[in-house]
Structures are given as C-alpha cells and as structure tokens.
Amino acid sequence: MKIQGKMFMWLSVFVLAVAVVYGVWSKEPAGTTALFLAFGLCIMIGFYLGFTARRVDVGAQDNEEADVADEAGDVGFFSPHSWQPLALGVGGAIAFLGIAVGWWLVYFAAPIILIGIWGWVFEYYRGENQTQ
Numbered sequence: 001m002k003i004q005g006k007m008f009m010w011l012s013v014f015v016l017a018v019a020v021v022y023g024v025w026s027k028e029p030a031g032t033t034a035l036f037l038a039f040g041l042c043i044m045i046g047f048y049l050g051f052t053a054r055r056v057d058v059g060a061q062d063n064e065e066a067d068v069a070d071e072a073g074d075v076g077f078f079s080p081h082s083w084q085p086l087a088l089g090v091g092g093a094i095a096f097l098g099i100a101v102g103w104w105l106v107y108f109a110a111p112i113i114l115i116g117i118w119g120w121v122f123e124y125y126r127g128e129n130q131t132q
Contacts, residue, residue, distance in 0.1 A: 001053035008046030015039045082123060087116030 019035035026032070063070070091112030098105030 001049050001056065005046050005048075005050030005053055008042050008049060012039050012042035012046055015042055079123070082120070084116050084120035084123060087112055087119065091116055
C-alpha cells in the first residue's frame with residue numbers, strides 16, 4: 001500500500017501543476033475547478049493509503065525481495081450473492097425518475113432505498129455474541 005500511496009501523491013503533484021497551467025492559460029473556471037478538485041481527490045486517496053499502510057502488515061507488494069507466490073491466498077471476504085444492490089438500484093432509479101416526472105416519486109423511492117441500506121448493513125448479522 002505504500003507504493004500506491006506514493007503514486008497518488010505524485011499524481012496529485014502532477015494534477016496540481018496541470019491545474020495551475022490550465023488555469024493561467026485558459027482562464028476557464030469550470031475546467032480549472034475540476035482539475036483542482038481532482039488534485040484534492042488524489043491527495044485524499046494518497047493520504048489514506050499512506051496512513052493505512054503504516055498500520056497494516058507489510059504485504060508482498062511492499063517487499064523488494066518478494067516473489068509472486070508470496071501474495072497468494074485469500075484476499076478477503078466477498079459476498080457470494082446479495083439482493084440489496086438491486087433494491088438500492090431500483091430505489092435510486094425511481095428517485096432520479098422523480099426529477100423528470102415529479103418529486104412525489106421520491107416518497108415511493110425512499111422506503112425502497114432504506115430497505116436496501118438496512119438489508120446491506122445487517123446482511124451477515126446473526127445476533128449478539130453468536131458465531132457462524
């Protein structure tokens with residue numbers, strides 16, 4: 001993760017330089033603002049990756065003498081299936097349709113979105129002090 005953090009920090013320096021040059025030459029506010037916002041995003045991601053890399057175990061990607069096989073194994077837990085993104089997608093589609101049709105559609109979309117969020121948060125919850 002240290003390498004990715006450094007990459008984003010160097011990318012932020014490049015985007016800042018491009019934003020300054022673009023802003024001076026073009027005098028166009030929308031593109032200049034977008035580039036400065038991209039600079040901010042690069043800084044945030046780089047800081048997060050660098051901050052997190054100091055607190056986790058050193059991975060094979062940060063070890064100069066590591067082999068490809070050193071990174072083998074489980075990467076993490078990924079949900080095999082979930083219906084919650086479907087509920088969130090349908091609720092979000094209805095909510096955005098409310099912009100074109102009428103704001104009253106948001107009243108129908110909000111419960112669907114809340115059910116999707118509730119289900120996603122508690123998808124693997126099995127109660128207090130219970131193991132799987």
